Amino acid sequence: MIRPLLTALAIAAAAVLAGCATTPSAPRSSAAVAPYHDSIELAGRIAINYSRDGKKESLNGKFTWQQTRANTDVSLISPTGQTVAVIKLTPTSATLQESGKAPRSAPDLDSLSAQTLGWSLPVSGLRNWLQGHAVGSDGQPFVASPANDTVITRDGWKLEYMSWQDETAAVPQPKRIDVTRIALGQAVDDMAIRIVIDPPAQ
Template sequence: MIRPLILAASLATLAALAGCATTASAPRSGAAVAAYQDNIELAGGIFISYTRDGRKEPLNGSFTWKQTSASTDVSLISPTGQTVAVIKVTPTSATLTESGKPPKSAPNLDTLTAQTLGWTLPVSGLRDWLQGYATGRDGKRFVASPSNDNVITRDGWKLEYVSWQDDQAAVPQPKRIDATRIVLGEAVDDMQIRIVIRPQQQ
């Protein structure tokens, strides 16, 4: 029983984290967030609350994240330091590798999660979210800053930029991001994600 829950949590997190690549626009006038980068490496903590078989399941761990313009590589690490899952997403495929098991692949991450879990997560934007960008439900480009710190995305998530690495910096970087699934304007309990990004080493 424990192993399927770990896998479900891994895929839920990875689906949120390893979304499709998007083309960034220039920040709006006065926005404090830095320009979007195709190539980044990040690490931090991940905290998930989601409903499975009618029960609320809280899980947590840490992650490493490496992206280029052509791919996203994410590792999910348990609180005890064990790598639970590794996923690689490209424009044409998504591959999940668990320790001691053959890799599982699909044409995209939605298909992979549907095949593995039986349902598909509607999240595809965290390549943007981690850097303070999103596409709002009005289709316009959202750029986060300490004074402009929340948005409901086009695919139905409420993002809140709760804290910043240094909110007094000329270009502050996101530190904590809370994401809550929204349906008809109301929060629902099928999934909530909190991400805390560790400062990058200089």
């Protein structure tokens, strides 16, 4: 009786150990990521470098950004404080007004800004990117964090989150974002945008 009992205990112990070995461990806790907000107001500095017809061009200055669930308003401001352009985007139209000129509208902001300014500001993407959100080239959602700070989007932009408002915060907010267009074959041969977001108002 003793030997069968010992054998049964050994089998039971082996089963318990096997069960422990195959049970997945609890996932390690990850840093919290910033939630997405439909409505935000931001301000900061922007530097745009691009090539057009073989000539290098650049724009440096400040910007203000206001978005709601449906609309986006962007003002680009020169270093001297002059408003260079105002962009208004709704679900059905895009309007761009340069300083001293009549506003121009079109269904598509990318082509409109490329024709009038010489470069295309990816406002639709920036609605997400400024908050650390994007869709990667693999179609999967991407949320930036200090440990996960680079992605190539499905529409051909490389996003690099270079710094954060407070990297030690429970939910870090982006501070500097470097955006590079990697698609070729368009009128603007290459383009890079550097965005520095001002700290949130206290």
